[in-house]
Amino acid sequence: MKNQNTTLKNLSPHLFWDVDIDQLDLKKHKSLILERVFNYGQLKDIKIVLRLYGTQDLQRDIIRLKNLSNKSLHFLSFYFSIPKDQFKCYTQKQSKNQHWNY
Numbered sequence: 001m002k003n004q005n006t007t008l009k010n011l012s013p014h015l016f017w018d019v020d021i022d023q024l025d026l027k028k029h030k031s032l033i034l035e036r037v038f039n040y041g042q043l044k045d046i047k048i049v050l051r052l053y054g055t056q057d058l059q060r061d062i063i064r065l066k067n068l069s070n071k072s073l074h075f076l077s078f079y080f081s082i083p084k085d086q087f088k089c090y091t092q093k094q095s096k097n098q099h100w101n102y
Contacts, residue, residue, distance in 0.1 A: 007052055011037065011045050026052065034058075035065055038072040055080075063087050 008021055015036045016024070024033065030053075037045045050058060059080050062068075068076070068089040077084045084090045 007048060008033075010048055012042055015040055015045065030061060031065060034061060035067050038062070038065075038076065039067070039069050065089055066092065 008016075008024055008026070019032075026033070034049065034053075037049045041049075053061070059082065062076050062080070063082060063086050065087070066089055068087070073084060073087055073090060076082070077087070
């Protein structure tokens, strides 16, 4: 548990400004951690997540994420060589565009 909190504390503080980092569990809150890191994190945060979860587990889990930005989706698709249509966030996109969609 101590090692887990130390590695999570190495992530950028802006990622979890609204959450107590000591209460996060690597397995239980995996989707929250991955969505925040890939949507709002820096390169160093992505490297930490790759070390924490490993490439194979990460590939399996990122395709299940529901909330990824278009930028993150394209990056992950390219980096892991996974077609975009295999991502849940791509196949279950809202049909109506949201306001202020940059």
